[in-house]
Amino acid sequence: MKILIKNGRVIDPMNARDEVADIYVAAGKIVGNGHAPADFHANRTIDASGLVVCPGLVDLSVRLREPGFEYRATLESEMLAAAAGGITSLACPPDTDPPLDEPGLVEMLKFRARNLPGPRVYPIGAMTQKLEGQMLTEMAELTEAGCRAFTQADAPMTDTQVLLRAMEYAATFGFSLWLRPQDVSLAKGGVAHDGAVATRLGLPGIPALAETVALATILQLARETGARVHIARLSTRDGIAMVRAAKAQGLAVTCDVASTHVHLSENDLISFDSHLHLVPPLRSLRDRDAIREALRDGSIDALCSDHTPVDEDVKQVPFGESAPGASGVELLLPLTLKWAREMGVPLMQAIDLISWKPAQILGVPGGNLAVGSCADICIFDETAEWVVTQKTLASQGDNTPFLNHSMQGRVRYTLIDGHIDFEAPR
Amino acid sequence: MNLQLTEDGRLRHLLTLDGLPRAILTQILDTAESFMDVGEREVKKVPLLRGKSIFNLFFEPSTRTRTTFEIAAKRLSADVVNLNIATSSQTKGEAILDTVDNLAAMHADMFIVRHAQSGAAHFIARHVAPHISVVNAGDGRHAHPTQGLLDMFTIRRFKGEFHNLTVAIVGDVLHSRVARSQIHALTTLGVPEVRVIGPKTLLPTGVEQMGVKVFHDMEAGLAGCDVIIMLRLQNERMKGALLPSAQEYFKFFGLTPEKLALARPDAIVMHPGPMNRGVEIDSEVADGPQSVILPQVTYGIAVRMAVMALLAGTGNA
Numbered sequence: 001m002k003i004l005i006k007n008g009r010v011i012d013p014m015n016a017r018d019e020v021a022d023i024y025v026a027a028g029k030i031v032g033n034g035h036a037p038a039d040f041h042a043n044r045t046i047d048a049s050g051l052v053v054c055p056g057l058v059d060l061s062v063r064l065r066e067p068g069f070e071y072r073a074t075l076e077s078e079m080l081a082a083a084a085g086g087i088t089s090l091a092c093p094p095d096t097d098p099p100l101d102e103p104g105l106v107e108m109l110k111f112r113a114r115n116l117p118g119p120r121v122y123p124i125g126a127m128t129q130k131l132e133g134q135m136l137t138e139m140a141e142l143t144e145a146g147c148r149a150f151t152q153a154d155a156p157m158t159d160t161q162v163l164l165r166a167m168e169y170a171a172t173f174g175f176s177l178w179l180r181p182q183d184v185s186l187a188k189g190g191v192a193h194d195g196a197v198a199t200r201l202g203l204p205g206i207p208a209l210a211e212t213v214a215l216a217t218i219l220q221l222a223r224e225t226g227a228r229v230h231i232a233r234l235s236t237r238d239g240i241a242m243v244r245a246a247k248a249q250g251l252a253v254t255c256d257v258a259s260t261h262v263h264l265s266e267n268d269l270i271s272f273d274s275h276l277h278l279v280p281p282l283r284s285l286r287d288r289d290a291i292r293e294a295l296r297d298g299s300i301d302a303l304c305s306d307h308t309p310v311d312e313d314v315k316q317v318p319f320g321e322s323a324p325g326a327s328g329v330e331l332l333l334p335l336t337l338k339w340a341r342e343m344g345v346p347l348m349q350a351i352d353l354i355s356w357k358p359a360q361i362l363g364v365p366g367g368n369l370a371v372g373s374c375a376d377i378c379i380f381d382e383t384a385e386w387v388v389t390q391k392t393l394a395s396q397g398d399n400t401p402f403l404n405h406s407m408q409g410r411v412r413y414t415l416i417d418g419h420i421d422f423e424a425p426r
Numbered sequence: 427m428n429l430q431l432t433e434d435g436r437l438r439h440l441l442t443l444d445g446l447p448r449a450i451l452t453q454i455l456d457t458a459e460s461f462m463d464v465g466e467r468e469v470k471k472v473p474l475l476r477g478k479s480i481f482n483l484f485f486e487p488s489t490r491t492r493t494t495f496e497i498a499a500k501r502l503s504a505d506v507v508n509l510n511i512a513t514s515s516q517t518k519g520e521a522i523l524d525t526v527d528n529l530a531a532m533h534a535d536m537f538i539v540r541h542a543q544s545g546a547a548h549f550i551a552r553h554v555a556p557h558i559s560v561v562n563a564g565d566g567r568h569a570h571p572t573q574g575l576l577d578m579f580t581i582r583r584f585k586g587e588f589h590n591l592t593v594a595i596v597g598d599v600l601h602s603r604v605a606r607s608q609i610h611a612l613t614t615l616g617v618p619e620v621r622v623i624g625p626k627t628l629l630p631t632g633v634e635q636m637g638v639k640v641f642h643d644m645e646a647g648l649a650g651c652d653v654i655i656m657l658r659l660q661n662e663r664m665k666g667a668l669l670p671s672a673q674e675y676f677k678f679f680g681l682t683p684e685k686l687a688l689a690r691p692d693a694i695v696m697h698p699g700p701m702n703r704g705v706e707i708d709s710e711v712a713d714g715p716q717s718v719i720l721p722q723v724t725y726g727i728a729v730r731m732a733v734m735a736l737l738a739g740t741g742n743a
Contacts, residue, residue, distance in 0.1 A: 196635040
């Protein structure tokens with residue numbers, strides 16, 4: 001299949017390119033960028049006039065819900081939703097049932113995913129068996145089976161000695177650990193950011209300290225062991241400052257935030273809408289503004305959707321009893337664009353945060369449009385307006401705080417491995 | 427959007443006192459005043475809510491509050507059904523909304539809801555059909571608006587005005603829905619100084635943003651007060667990481683005659699009940715001349731009658 005993408009505004013952050021050009025795709029690769037290779041006869045021509053052509057998006061946290069939670073969403077539904085969101089590679093956390101703590105489970109997931117249309121699926125293995133925080137998993141075997149990194153996801157890490165051992169063991173092989181900093185004792189019982197709004201609403205709080213105390217431990221252990229650490233889902237201004245300082249001191253640490261936390265804050269909780277029950281909790285406006293600024297100045301390396309589809313039953317209960325999490329693969333691009341518009345950030349820098357940079361953190365091909373690269377491409381209409389509804393979302397989870405909100409920016413085509421895996425109905 | 431007001435600004439649900447306009451608070455207090463004599467009549471009934479069905483929907487056990495709501499509804503001639511869901515369908519795993527839908531199908535006009543989760547009454551109010559009103563009878567740590575109102579009623583009866591008062595709320599503000607409702611009502615009604623007094627472990631983060639002054643020294647906090655509201659300290663919180671012991675708590679934050687003497691000589695002492703004598707309040711104070719704890723209970727019935735009557739749209743009848 002040879003595809004010509006004509007007249008699009010090609011934005012390729014890795015190559016610092018932003019210009020109208022034609023892209024030529026053949027045999028799953030980008031074979032020409034601006035110049036047609038000799039003897040190229042397209043089977044299909046996509047007219048991308050007025051559209052943006054960028055690297056396929058790379059999402060660092062997408063729950064596909066298999067195995068174990070098929071009633072919430074299936075691999076089919078969520079991979080399709082991710083493709084509809086322009087995502088061509090995704091990392092899926094191991095908090096499935098059973099958790100991804102054995103090579104067989106990882107191989108099965110990869111096998112299932114390979115036979116379905118949609119993004120490349122990169123499992124993140126469990127750092128400890130059953131995610132219980134006690135015994136290490138077979139990280140080397142899991143890596144051979146296809147795991148790109150190891151994590152506890154949102155499962156608590158109560159034993160600091162086990163964390164130290166996990167870092168030492170991972171550092172032995174050069175494996176990467178993705179850790180969400182939250183001190184389990186300080187967060188105990190909490191469902192919302194411990195601040196003026198939770199006080200007013202009478203919701204048990206999770207203090208910002210729960211993040212910074214855990215983060216101090218993680219950073220100190222990383223310094224000591226030399227382990228490669230990626231900090232997942234930062235949520236506080238102080239946490240961001242700590243990571244920024246660690247980077248300035250030369251520690252090879254990266255971090256991400258969820259796209260929800262770039263736009264929402266504790267102030268939005270006032271209606272007790274359980275769709276705003278997120279992990280980590282939505283924090284103060286001051287924290288949110290720090291996130292927005294840190295994305296601009298590069299202190300935060302990537303934006304992810306932290307896609308967590310749940311069924312409506314677990315949201316149709318009072319806030320504190322509801323299951324946390326939001327569906328988000330289809331909102332990653334429009335929410336990133338919204339941030340860029342509001343902050344006056346160039347499109348190239350915004351796209352970098354959801355393509356090239358996360359591809360580097362995950363250590364996978366893609367995320368760029370250089371000749372010879374795999375043809376993972378997202379083509380979107382920067383100005384198209386649409387409303388988020390159950391109907392306009394492909395995900396089985398319509399649990400998003402942005403339900404009925406208007407979004408600007410919509411994916412028109414998603415190419416994965418040179419194949420058109422998603423094409424928006426016209 | 428304000429869930430508890432109609433488009434023309436009338437009360438549709440009573441979920442919280444946070445954000446309710448002063449005019450509505452005053453209207454409820456005035457209406458309660460007009461119901462005060464009903465309890466003293468030989469026939470303690472008015473026909474305002476005849477033919478209306480009121481469901482006491484208690485997802486958390488309570489005797490006192492449920493009983494006063496029941497008496498209030500019966501004095502208005504409503505039909506009252508008590509459901510202690512804590513011990514029935516919830517334990518069979520029925521979802522809260524299924525329970526509500528089933529009762530609505532029995533032609534309920536009003537739900538009085540108590541639930542252990544903050545926001546539960548909002549959640550139900552958002553779900554019910556337009557003709558059904560929801561009264562929050564306590565949701566988690568969030569709100570207990572009728573208690574807050576009856577406390578305002580009590581203060582008005584004994585002090586006349588709000589604009590010249592200093593009011594102290596003492597004790598476990600962190601876990602108290604009563605304290606939150608009181609703070610909103612007091613600030614809305616124009617009390618110039620509302621104080622909260624307690625150890626740091628029992629005061630929530632950022633409470634000063636609700637418009638109160640924070641004191642950790644009870645003696646300093648009580649100086650010059652016109653009204654002292656003591657909060658109940660739950661048994662399970664008397665020993666542990668919040669407080670070392672009930673004895674030490676009483677020594678520093680219990681209301682004794684000596685500490686009461688620091689307030690204004692005509693200060694009144696309130697408590698939402700049930701009291702822990704010797705933990706948050708000395709019996710001598712609880713039963714003393716400055717205590718208005720029993721009148722609070724009596725007024726609670728008139729205030730709840732007023733709320734129900736206004737919600738049923740017959741407040742002026």
